[in-house]
Amino acid sequence: MRVLLRCLIPLCIFFFLFSIPSLRGETGKRYLLIGLIPERNIFRQIDRYRPLADYLSGRLGVKVRLTILSRYGDIIDRFSQRGMDGAFFGDLTGALAVELLKVEPVARPVSLDGRSSARGVIIVRRDSGIRKPGDLKGKVFAFVDRATVSGYLFPLYYLRKAGFNSLKEVFSEYYFTGSHDSAVFAVLDGRADAGSLKDTVLNDLIRKDKTIADELMVLAESPPMPEGTFCLRTDLPPEMRRKIRELLLGMKKDHEGMKVLQEMGLSGFTPASRNDFAPVIRIMKEIGIGLKDYDYRTTLKGR
Amino acid sequence: MRRKIIKYLFFIFLLFGIGGGIAIISLTRTSSDLNSLITLHRVEILRQDLVINLQTVQKHLYTIGTTFGSELDVIVDNVQSLDRAVGKCLGCHHNPEITRRLTRLTKYVEKYKDALSAFITTTANPERVNRLQRAAVEIGDVLLNEANEMTFVANQSLQERTERALHDVKTIKNLLLASLFLTMLFGFVVAASLTREILTPVEELIKGARMISAGKLGYKVNYMDSTEFGELAATFNEMSRSLKEGYEKTLSYMEKLRVLYKTTLSLHIASEREDVIREMVEGIRGILRLEGIVTMLREDDGAFRPVPPFIGVDEDALRDVACEPGQVYRIYQESGRRAVHLRRDHPVLGRFFSLSCHGCNILLFWLRKKEELAGCLLLFKNEKAGDFTEEDIRLLSIMGNNFAVALENVELYQNLHEQMRRLKEAQEQLVQSAKLAAVGELAANVAHEINNPLTTILGYSELLSEEEDPENIKRDLAIIESESLRAREIVQQLLEFSRKRKLELKEVDVHDTIDGVLKLVSPNIKQSRVKVHRKYTDVPKVLVDENQIKQVFLNLINNAIQAMPEGGDLVIETETMGQYLMIAIADTGMGIPDDVSRRIFEPFFTTKQDKGTGLGLPISYRIVQEHGGRIEVKSRVDEGSTFRVFLPLRRDV
Numbered sequence: 001m002r003v004l005l006r007c008l009i010p011l012c013i014f015f016f017l018f019s020i021p022s023l024r025g026e027t028g029k030r031y032l033l034i035g036l037i038p039e040r041n042i043f044r045q046i047d048r049y050r051p052l053a054d055y056l057s058g059r060l061g062v063k064v065r066l067t068i069l070s071r072y073g074d075i076i077d078r079f080s081q082r083g084m085d086g087a088f089f090g091d092l093t094g095a096l097a098v099e100l101l102k103v104e105p106v107a108r109p110v111s112l113d114g115r116s117s118a119r120g121v122i123i124v125r126r127d128s129g130i131r132k133p134g135d136l137k138g139k140v141f142a143f144v145d146r147a148t149v150s151g152y153l154f155p156l157y158y159l160r161k162a163g164f165n166s167l168k169e170v171f172s173e174y175y176f177t178g179s180h181d182s183a184v185f186a187v188l189d190g191r192a193d194a195g196s197l198k199d200t201v202l203n204d205l206i207r208k209d210k211t212i213a214d215e216l217m218v219l220a221e222s223p224p225m226p227e228g229t230f231c232l233r234t235d236l237p238p239e240m241r242r243k244i245r246e247l248l249l250g251m252k253k254d255h256e257g258m259k260v261l262q263e264m265g266l267s268g269f270t271p272a273s274r275n276d277f278a279p280v281i282r283i284m285k286e287i288g289i290g291l292k293d294y295d296y297r298t299t300l301k302g303r
Numbered sequence: 304m305r306r307k308i309i310k311y312l313f314f315i316f317l318l319f320g321i322g323g324g325i326a327i328i329s330l331t332r333t334s335s336d337l338n339s340l341i342t343l344h345r346v347e348i349l350r351q352d353l354v355i356n357l358q359t360v361q362k363h364l365y366t367i368g369t370t371f372g373s374e375l376d377v378i379v380d381n382v383q384s385l386d387r388a389v390g391k392c393l394g395c396h397h398n399p400e401i402t403r404r405l406t407r408l409t410k411y412v413e414k415y416k417d418a419l420s421a422f423i424t425t426t427a428n429p430e431r432v433n434r435l436q437r438a439a440v441e442i443g444d445v446l447l448n449e450a451n452e453m454t455f456v457a458n459q460s461l462q463e464r465t466e467r468a469l470h471d472v473k474t475i476k477n478l479l480l481a482s483l484f485l486t487m488l489f490g491f492v493v494a495a496s497l498t499r500e501i502l503t504p505v506e507e508l509i510k511g512a513r514m515i516s517a518g519k520l521g522y523k524v525n526y527m528d529s530t531e532f533g534e535l536a537a538t539f540n541e542m543s544r545s546l547k548e549g550y551e552k553t554l555s556y557m558e559k560l561r562v563l564y565k566t567t568l569s570l571h572i573a574s575e576r577e578d579v580i581r582e583m584v585e586g587i588r589g590i591l592r593l594e595g596i597v598t599m600l601r602e603d604d605g606a607f608r609p610v611p612p613f614i615g616v617d618e619d620a621l622r623d624v625a626c627e628p629g630q631v632y633r634i635y636q637e638s639g640r641r642a643v644h645l646r647r648d649h650p651v652l653g654r655f656f657s658l659s660c661h662g663c664n665i666l667l668f669w670l671r672k673k674e675e676l677a678g679c680l681l682l683f684k685n686e687k688a689g690d691f692t693e694e695d696i697r698l699l700s701i702m703g704n705n706f707a708v709a710l711e712n713v714e715l716y717q718n719l720h721e722q723m724r725r726l727k728e729a730q731e732q733l734v735q736s737a738k739l740a741a742v743g744e745l746a747a748n749v750a751h752e753i754n755n756p757l758t759t760i761l762g763y764s765e766l767l768s769e770e771e772d773p774e775n776i777k778r779d780l781a782i783i784e785s786e787s788l789r790a791r792e793i794v795q796q797l798l799e800f801s802r803k804r805k806l807e808l809k810e811v812d813v814h815d816t817i818d819g820v821l822k823l824v825s826p827n828i829k830q831s832r833v834k835v836h837r838k839y840t841d842v843p844k845v846l847v848d849e850n851q852i853k854q855v856f857l858n859l860i861n862n863a864i865q866a867m868p869e870g871g872d873l874v875i876e877t878e879t880m881g882q883y884l885m886i887a888i889a890d891t892g893m894g895i896p897d898d899v900s901r902r903i904f905e906p907f908f909t910t911k912q913d914k915g916t917g918l919g920l921p922i923s924y925r926i927v928q929e930h931g932g933r934i935e936v937k938s939r940v941d942e943g944s945t946f947r948v949f950l951p952l953r954r955d956v
Contacts, residue, residue, distance in 0.1 A: 041420040043386075046379055067376050070423045145426070175431055178424020185421075191431075298426045 031063035035087030038179045042068050051260045072147035073296040086232040091149040091225035095277035103231035105272035107248040116270050117224035118198035120150030123216045133162030141174040142183045142192035147296040150198035154222040157287050176298045226276040304530035311493040322482020333471040340464045408449050415442045504532035521547030562589045570709040574716050579709045581612050594685050600678035607631045642668045642696045666691045668699050672707040748907035752793050756786035796918045806848040814839050820856045832870035839877045845950050855923040859888045859946050866892025889945040895938040
């Protein structure tokens with residue numbers, strides 16, 4: 001009996017000691033999870049934001065992790081489910097997030113040419129002969145995602161203004177590439193006759209490969225929409241939110257921050273607010289879609 | 304020594320440093336090799352992971368369709384790990400074959416990423432999705448093949464690297480061992496050498512310290528070098544030398560003190576001025592080792608004259624030389640009453656040493672008596688012996704003070720001597736006149752004593768011429784005869800008193816003597832109704848002239864009986880008292896008044912008018928005195944008197 005006790009007591013102590021770190025682990029998440037939408041190739045998207053995540057980790061003293069979603073709409077559905085603390089939202093997802101997730105817009109990235117917005121564009125190959133909305137009839141169209149203005153709502157608005165009320169009556173086939181660059185490649189590779197996306201990605205691609213500009217042409221262009229708005233959940237401690245906002249806005253004044261911005265192809269961050277999403281609301285209104293009622297989940301059903 | 308130790312330590316550290324440095328460099332190289340080895344291993348693991356992931360992803364591609372949840376993060380992570388691994392592989396040195404393969408792999412990875420991303424993000428009709436899926440799967444299969452093919456090449460490289468790393472580790476181990484061994488060897492040599500270098504001087508110093516503690520002052524340590532020990536040895540030798548010097552100084556000072564003590568002692572014993580001066584100059588010469596000394600003293604006429612004995616100066620040259628007091632006092636004042644060094648050509652005192660003591664330092668030392676200048680000393684010290692020091696002057700002061708006291712003593716002694724002589728003279732005169740007075744008184748007493756019977760004889764002689772009655776003539780003649788006899792007795796006793804007789808000594812028991820006397824006077828005792836008490840104790844015999852002592856006792860007992868005409872107690876005691884035998888004869892008679900008792904031993908002093916001659920007690924006193932004893936008397940009027948005779952028990956004849 002005594003021998004048993006002698007063995008048991010150290011064992012108890014051992015387990016007690018080792019239970020402490022695990023308890024600590026459960027009491028609170030010790031990292032910030034930031035969500036990304038697949039506006040480009042998901043791997044490149046992750047790679048692009050990683051320096052920023054590392055920079056924030058270093059400055060905040062809290063590990064910042066990134067997670068990417070395969071669909072734009074998923075970010076609305078899975079924001080809470082995946083325990084995200086913040087995310088870089090697109091034009092429509094941003095508006096949806098502010099409305100549905102009650103997140104707080106914090107900052108928007110500013111590109112090297114000073115823009116913090118993107119226009120939706122409809123592209124076609126120059127040799128396709130498509131020059132007006134009517135020319136799209138019977139063609140294959142590559143959208144980006146239902147939860148984007150530039151990659152979906154804008155061409156919808158464009159077609160609506162041309163008198164088309166159903167996608168099915170216009171296109172022989174249409175699909176969602178999920179990312180803006182894929183839409184470009186789909187048109188370039190002939191997997192689609194036309195496509196829509198935001199001009200910033202198009203311009204990026206053209207900057208890397210000039211021949212794209214020769215092969216493609218822009219059929220239509222939307223007003224500017226807020227791009228890549230960074231929002232934080234409001235139940236995050238105010239101190240932490242303030243700190244993150246100050247860090248992002250102050251990056252361009254910081255040597256290390258500047259380096260990160262250069263790597264991302266940005267010139268800085270600018271403050272963001274709910275009002276930034278007014279153009280989104282406006283275009284939706286014109287199409288006749290309410291933000292709250294909009295089915296942002298991308299499926300081919302109901303096409 | 305310190306520099307040497309630092310040098311040694313520096314060498315040891317240098318050795319350590321070199322060994323350690325080489326080891327660290329090798330370690331760094333090896334660890335980088337090991338790192339790349341680990342990386343290779345990791346790459347291999349990554350490759351395997353990649354293969355697994357690829358297989359997983361491929362499987363997902365077939366099974367899950369197009370909805371991705373949290374597994375997308377896994378896929379992203381895996382693909383990025385794959386990306387990094389390939390990047391790392393490209394970063395390493397490889398042969399062109401591997402580099403080419405890797406480059407191709409990178410391209411495939413990029414393609415795979417595009418295809419995967421397109422497949423993952425695209426929402427389209429099933430055919431399109433299937434096409435995208437197939438494209439991705441095909442690239443994935445190619446990647447799998449490539450990865451598997453690379454296993455062999457990677458393994459070969461891994462083995463080479465491992466062998467090289469192991470070799471390096473071995474080399475480092477040997478280097479470290481060699482460095483450690485060398486350092487230990489060097490350290491041992493250094494320790495041995497330092498120990499020897501430290502112990503040798505320390506042993507020498509210990510030996511030196513023992514020598515000094517054993518009393519060998521001035522012992523020199525036989526050690527010399529430029530280290531701290533050399534310095535210590537030099538300091539030690541210096542200390543030893545100064546100790547010896549100090550000791551010798553003390554000894555010489557003690558010697559001086561001894562001479563000083565001896566001299567002052569003899570100074571005070573001397574009773575003549577000349578002796579005092581001699582003792583002083585001899586003493587000073589002994590202490591200060593001088594060549595010459597001249598003493599000058601102020602004489603009664605005030606002049607200062609040299610007083611012999613001198614040392615080192617011809618006595619004749621200084622005879623009849625004198626200095627005027629004024630001159631001397633001037634020098635005394637000028638010198639501030641202190642000892643002064645003189646030059647040979649001194650205007651006043653130069654003549655005292657012009658003839659002698661060439662090559663000497665000269666000191667003039669003042670002698671004071673009761674703060675008054677009494678004279679001076681001229682002291683000559685050989686120049687080779689150095690000049691006079693403060694210590695010399697201090698010693699001279701002591702001597703000078705003692706000299707002054709001794710001179711005073713001499714004067715006092717001489718005064719005393721004179722006084723004594725005068726006293727003796729006065730005493731002798733006094734004795735002479737007392738003698739004359741005594742003789743006068745004696746003559747008067749004798750004349751008076753003899754005059755009485757003579758007057759009677761003369762009277763009766765005149766009566767005889769007129770007497771006719773024969774009876775009367777007979778009676779008168781009888782009276783004349785009786786008176787003549789009385790005169791003769793007086794003369795005889797006087798003769799007896801004045802005659803010095805030789806004592807005929809023999810051992811006598813005083814009790815017998817006393818008893819004989821008592822028998823002799825028994826009729827008188829009976830007549831006076833006196834009761835005799837004998838209180839004899841056990842006393843030794845004494846060596847006396849029995850007849851004379853008998854006379855003493857007879858006188859004393861008769862006196863006692865006569866003092867008790869109405870009867871009383873006669874007590875006779877004997878007792879040993881110290882060196883004396885005491886015989887006490889006490890009566891209970893009328894006693895003797897004080898003024899009488901003071902005179903009872905004077906010749907012809909009597910209280911018995913015509914009964915006694917006044918010579919009994921003086922004779923008794925003289926007899927006892929001749930025996931070396933004494934008589935004491937104690938008396939109280941109306942109570943009685945006690946005469947105590949003390950006779951010496953031992954008598955050196």
